[in-house]
Each structure stands twice: as C-alpha cells, then as structure tokens.
Amino acid sequence: MKPLQGIRVLDFTHVQSGPTCTQLLAWFGADVIKVERPGTGDATRTQLVDVPDADSLYFTMLNHNKRSICLNTKHETGKEVLARLVSSCDVLVENFAPGALGRMGFGWERIQQINPRMIMASVKGFGPGKFEDCKVYENVAQCAGGSASTTGFLGDVPMVTGAQIGDSGTGLHLALGITVALLHRQKTGRGQRVLAPMQDGVLNLCRVKLRDQQRLRAGPLREYSQFGNGIEFGEATPRAGNDSGGGQPGRILRCKGWETDPNAYTYFITQVAVWPRICELIGKPEWIDDPDYATLKARLPRLDEVFAEIEEWTSTKTKFEVMEICNPLNIPVGPILSMKEIAEDQGLRESGTIVEVEHPERGKYLTVGCPIKFSDHNVVVDRSPLLGEHTVEILADVLGYEDDELQRIIESGAVGKV
Ligand code: CAO
Numbered sequence: 001m002k003p004l005q006g007i008r009v010l011d012f013t014h015v016q017s018g019p020t021c022t023q024l025l026a027w028f029g030a031d032v033i034k035v036e037r038p039g040t041g042d043a044t045r046t047q048l049v050d051v052p053d054a055d056s057l058y059f060t061m062l063n064h065n066k067r068s069i070c071l072n073t074k075h076e077t078g079k080e081v082l083a084r085l086v087s088s089c090d091v092l093v094e095n096f097a098p099g100a101l102g103r104m105g106f107g108w109e110r111i112q113q114i115n116p117r118m119i120m121a122s123v124k125g126f127g128p129g130k131f132e133d134c135k136v137y138e139n140v141a142q143c144a145g146g147s148a149s150t151t152g153f154l155g156d157v158p159m160v161t162g163a164q165i166g167d168s169g170t171g172l173h174l175a176l177g178i179t180v181a182l183l184h185r186q187k188t189g190r191g192q193r194v195l196a197p198m199q200d201g202v203l204n205l206c207r208v209k210l211r212d213q214q215r216l217r218a219g220p221l222r223e224y225s226q227f228g229n230g231i232e233f234g235e236a237t238p239r240a241g242n243d244s245g246g247g248q249p250g251r252i253l254r255c256k257g258w259e260t261d262p263n264a265y266t267y268f269i270t271q272v273a274v275w276p277r278i279c280e281l282i283g284k285p286e287w288i289d290d291p292d293y294a295t296l297k298a299r300l301p302r303l304d305e306v307f308a309e310i311e312e313w314t315s316t317k318t319k320f321e322v323m324e325i326c327n328p329l330n331i332p333v334g335p336i337l338s339m340k341e342i343a344e345d346q347g348l349r350e351s352g353t354i355v356e357v358e359h360p361e362r363g364k365y366l367t368v369g370c371p372i373k374f375s376d377h378n379v380v381v382d383r384s385p386l387l388g389e390h391t392v393e394i395l396a397d398v399l400g401y402e403d404d405e406l407q408r409i410i411e412s413g414a415v416g417k418v
Pocket of ligand 1: 100
C-alpha cells in the first residue's frame with residue numbers, strides 16, 4: 001500500500017514548478033493524470049533537446065510515474081471530458097498563467113460545483129495583490145523573493161542561484177499543502193483551494209535574510225565578512241558571498257588542484273565547539289588561548305585572516321582528503337561536488353537519489369529520484385509518459401466511456417491523434 005494510493009490527481013501542470021509537485025505525489029503513490037494539449041503537450045517536451053525526436057531531459061526528469069492524456073480543453077467535447085475528469089479526481093494541480101483556468105471555463109466555483117471534494121492546488125508567480133496577474137519564471141521569483149539581492153558578492157551584481165528554489169522549491173511547498181488538504185478533507189469531507197506563490201516560497205527559503213534585515217537595527221552583522229573588512233552596512237541585508245548564513249562562520253576554501261580544477265574547493269565551517277581542534281589541525285595551536293582568537297566574538301573581525309590560515313592547510317589536501325581528515329575530528333566540512341561527480345556517486349545511486357531510467361525514445365538517462373526516504377514505502381522511478389500515451393486507457397478505464405462514446409470523442413478531434 002503506497003501512502004497516496006487511491007488518490008487521483010488531475011495534473012494540469014507544465015514547465016517545472018507544477019510538474020515537480022505532481023511528480024512527488026506520483027512517487028508517494030497517487031495516480032497522476034497529466035492533461036496535455038494535443039500535438040504539442042507540455043512545452044518542455046521540445047525544449048533544450050539533446051536527442052532528436054525524443055522528449056527532452058527537461059520533460060522526462062520532471063514527469064516520472066505519470067500518465068498522459070491529450071485533451072483540447074477549449075474544444076466542446078474536450079470540456080465535456082474535462083468535466084468528467086474533474087468529477088473523477090481528488091486533486092487538480094495547475095500552474096497556468098493567472099486566469100487561464102477560468103478562461104477555459106473551469107474556475108474554482110465551477111470545479112466546486114462539479115466536485116465539492118476537489119482540492120484545487122495552484123502555483124502562481126505572486127499571491128493576491130498588485131502583481132497577481134503576472135506571469136513568472138524561476139529567476140523572476142528568485143529576484144522577487146529576496147534571493148537575488150542577498151546572493152553573490154558584495155559590490156557585485158545581484159545573483160541568481162542554480163538551485164531552482166522558485167520552481168522546484170514552490171513545487172515542494174505545494175505538495176505539502178496538498179497532502180495537508182487531503183488530511184483535512186478526511187476530517188471534513190470538503191475540498192479546498194491551495195495556493196503556493198513562487199515569491200512566497202522563495203522568501204520562505206530566504207527566511208534567514210529577513211532575520212538579518214531586522215538585526216541590522218541592532219548594529220552591524222558581525223558574522224558577515226564585510227564586518228571584519230571594515231565596510232559599513234547599508235539599509236538592506238547585503239550580499240554575503242560564501243559566508244555561512246548562521247552563527248558558525250564558514251567559507252569556501254581552495255583545495256589541492258584548484259589552479260586547474262574549477263571545483264577543487266571545500267566548504268569549511270569553524271564551528272565554535274571544535275575550534276581548538278581546528279587550531280591544532282592547521283598548525284596554529286597558539287590561537288587556542290590567544291584572546292584575539294580564542295572566542296567567536298574575538299575572531300569575527302578577523303575572519304579573513306583565520307580563513308587564510310585554514311586555506312593554507314586545505315590547499316595542501318584534496319577536497320576529499322579534507323573531508324576524510326576533518327570528519328573524524330567532528331569538524332564540519334563539505335567538498336564542492338561537480339554534477340559529473342554527483343552523477344557518478346555510488347552512494348547516491350544506492351540510496352535511489354540518482355537513478356538510471358530506460359526510455360523508449362532516448363534510451364538510458366539519469367534522473368534524480370525521490371529525495372524523501374520512507375521506511376515503509378520504496379519509491380520506484382518509472383519513465384515519463386509519451387505524449388498522449390494513455391489517452392484511450394484513461395477515457396475508457398478511468399472515465400468509463402463505452403466504445404461508441406469513445407469513438408465519438410476520438411472523432412471529435414478533442415483528444416488529437418490516438
Ligand atoms: N487545451 C487547450 N488549451 C490549453 C491546454 C489544453 N490542454 N493547456 C493549456 N492551454 C492554454 C491555456 O488555457 C492558455 O490559454 P489562454 O491564454 O488563451 O487562456 C494557454 O494554453 C497558455 O497557458 P499559459 O499562459 O499558462 O502558458 P504560457 O506558456 O504563456 O506561460 C508561464 C507560461 C509559466 C509563464 C505561465 O504559465 C505562468 O506564469 N504560470 C504560473 C507561474 C509558474 O508556474 N511559473 C513557473 C513555470 S516553470 O519556470
């Protein structure tokens with residue numbers, strides 16, 4: 001028995017944010033039915049193509065374990081089928097541009113009329129307010145959610161991060177909202193609307209930067225390198241380079257080979273609890289009792305000097321040697337892993353986080369499996385569906401159309417070629 005077995009999801013999502021959410025629901029055991037426009041489907045099927053005439057990795061890596069039905073929801077017969085889907089599903093997930101679902105004739109009121117138990121879950125760029133009608137992509141959300149203004153180096157331009165916190169991050173938030181709404185429905189029998197705006201999701205992940213914004217009132221942010229460098233703080237949380245976001249100062253430091261390998265670096269955290277061990281390790285035992293270095297408060301204005309000394313040591317070791325030496329000493333460090341190294345990591349493969357999937361059009365490819373592990377539920381990653389692969393199966397088995405009705409729907413053109 002899978003955790004969400006028996007839950008049927010009408011998946012109206014596209015691109016990245018919505019699909020990450022419904023992919024998680026599918027991995028938790030829900031039957032996810034992806035509704036796509038005949039002929040084209042999710043735009044990502046043909047974006048960033050690496051294998052001609054095959055679904056792109058962009059699509060396949062975000063749509064595992066789903067079924068695909070083609071349906072023109074602006075066609076009269078398509079609307080009839082959609083209404084039947086709405087009445088047969090527990091959850092509708094969508095991330096259309098604002099208002100698109102209403103223009104199809106399936107706004108929240110209509111959905112509730114058809115199926116009062118329906119949970120209608122949406123990703124939008126912004127929540128209610130002056131920007132609610134805007135279309136939004138990943139980097140816009142990173143900028144509007146406070147991430148870009150606080151990422152990058154002081155004096156340099158705002159920076160977006162490679163982690164898709166606007167899209168995949170919001171997908172995660174929405175999946176949590178849906179599971180909570182499902183629990184709530186168990187108690188009340190009622191569905192509800194769930195909204196995860198991307199700006200809000202990014203801000204939630206940037207919570208510590210709003211913390212720092214408020215701390216500025218009490219004086220300079222002493223754990224920021226900027227403090228030790230004598231640079232005044234302005235009115236807003238500044239960019240902090242690779243400074244750690246918490247109370248334990250950390251930095252990215254060079255390791256052996258950095259001159260030629262762009263990823264020969266380690267993250268090194270000078271955790272207070274292990275400071276004496278760090279001093280011994282880097283050959284500065286005199287710092288243990290020196291009042292200029294012995295306490296965190298004393299070290300904060302000297303972080304450049306402290307990390308320069310640590311880097312003297314790390315640059316004589318590979319990033320993995322740093323890890324091997326520091327781990328037994330309880331010193332928190334982490335190698336900067338390239339995507340190549342991650343793709344080849346045996347541990348991640350054994351844990352099911354890096355998974356090799358077979359696809360009829362593209363052969364084998366790697367994907368990221370379910371990042372959440374359950375003791376009672378083993379997630380098996382199945383390939384993404386081909387466009388409209390399950391159209392007839394869904395019309396007949398899920399929606400119960402008999403042969404003559406099936407024929408009428410196919411001939412109407414509402415489901416494209418089958
Ligand atoms: N049958 C018929 N029409 C369909 C259809 C189907 N099966 N599926 C979609 N459509 C139509 C929609 O109804 C809409 O038509 P109208 O504009 O006439 O109402 C149209 O396709 C386009 O939908 P869209 O506006 O959502 O798509 P877009 O490519 O123009 O915009 C995006 C994409 C992502 C900017 C927008 O959807 C958006 O802002 N979504 C919310 C925020 C979000 O999730 N962003 C992250 C995306 S991942 O980076």
